[in-house]
Amino acid sequence: MAPYNLHWGIIATGSISSEFSRDLLVDPSTRGVTDISHSIAAVGSRSVQSAERFIEGLKAAAPSDGWTWGVQKGKLDGVKACGSYHDVYNDPNVDVVYVGTPPSAHHRNVKDALLAGKHVLCEKPFTFDLEELDELLAIAKDKKLFLMEAVWTRFHPLAAEVAALLESGKLGKPQRFSADFSMDWKPDSEPASHRMLNPALGGGSLLDMGPYPSVWAMLLVQRNPHNHDQDPQVVFSHQTVYERTQVDLNSRWLVQWKDLCQGLLLSDLSASGQREATAVLQCEEGDLVIHYPPYKAETFSIIPRPDRFAGAIKEKTTHHHPIAQGNNGLSYEADEVARCLRQGKVESEKMPWAESRIVQGWFDVVRTQGSTPLATIKGTAGQ
Incomplete structure (x- = not known):
């Protein structure tokens, strides 16, 4: 059976989004994974040019870089450079959105993605306060969408x-x-x-x-x-x-x-x-x-x-x-997202909403x- 392939939309083009995207492109077998793979369908930034630079940086992987495997295997084929986050949320090729913006923007970004019908993995801290978090959890529950805080350490x-x-x-x-x-x-x-x-x-x-x-x-x-x-x-x-x-x-x-x-x-x-x-x-x-x-x-x-x-x-x-060689350690949480979505879950048992x-x-x-x-x-x- 072919691996379950998850198509990601990346929000923001800072260092954490770069590290996460690189880890998506690392050969899953290097960490003992055979049932999951990842592709990047869209990257959103404040300008198309910024998104394009981000994508080109991924494609410029050296032979010794761990994420070269994904570039060579077509995991960036057809990736779209978007000049707004909403273009990512509304892209039909995107299964799940990774939010890598500064913490002060998490609530707005996650809320917009959920309201557009997308599953979300959001960097920590999840939100600024508990009121923001509870609103996001209510939306995810109502729309039956997967939502998880990206506490990567839990999956190592x-x-x-x-x-x-x-x-x-x-x-x-x-x-x-x-x-x-x-x-x-x-x-x-x-x-x-x-x-x-x-x-x-x-x-x-x-x-x-x-x-x-x-x-x-x-x-x-x-x-x-x-x-x-x-x-x-x-x-x-x-x-x-x-x-x-x-x-x-x-x-x-x-x-x-x-x-x-x-x-x-x-x-x-x-x-x-x-x-x-x-x-x-x-x-x-x-x-x-x-x-x-x-x-x-x-x-x-x-x-x-x-x-x-x-x-x-x-x-x-x-x-x-x-951590598996050639991997920064972020792919483990991405694998968890993929498995949860494959099973139709809205939250992870390893990173449940209650603990966030x-x-x-x-x-x-x-x-x-x-x-x-x-x-x-x-x-x-x-x-």
Whole structure:
């Protein structure tokens, strides 16, 4: 049987859209996939010329580039360069739209695509606030359209191995959790207009970087077999304000899972983060440590507790589960979209709407309790 081929429309032509499009064109067999393939049917930008440059950049793949396979196999044949996003939404050759615009535009872009009858994969953070997200979920449900937040980390090889480890019960009940995504970004060296520093674009560490400590909270605690709390709440939060533009330089928040444990989550633009402890789940029998980087982790360790409090884990072991060679890691989530659409699903069991709502709710609490301009900005729900 021929692989199920999904035809994508790409919205925006920035770096993340480029990486995603390249990964669509990588030979699926290199990651052990034989039932799925991907093609790009249309690219939307603010001008036809910009879309054409984006497409030409894909076609100019060198022989050593991982996405050369797709170019040679005709996965760009007939791709249309569009000078508006609506031209992509209305293209009958497009099955699903990938939204790679800045976060402040996600709600508008996704809403327009859904109203045009297209399935959507939207980059994280899903929306600016929970009200925007709930409006999009209602539209998708009403129109029976697939919608998913593009949390690529959930679909990587390591995520599956960690899930199996937790299901085995080897580590026992969680006792506490921490996760961190920090970058020594040196914001003083960037213009105030940069998207990471501009409040009007949702700048600061929380919305851009916060999804990564949150994904490990979801994978290690929320989905843990011992957890029965489907509505974990933020107990307290703190933001340090970057004085030049008033966005958050760092954010941290403590989440409580009833009758289980607490978790401290951190995003930061002023420090590098820890190499071997980007996320830590401490359990009754031993600790699970995810190695940096949190967005594309390939290594984890299982570590014994201190001798004074020893558990069943007696020796440290380290486990490596790399992304397939020639692949940046974004194709795994694209494969999930294709399989869901092939099965007629409107949401993914691996990245369900309910878990996107939990994380979006955390961000709303941290943002509105802080003192940045984002605390009082309203989203575009209803517009």
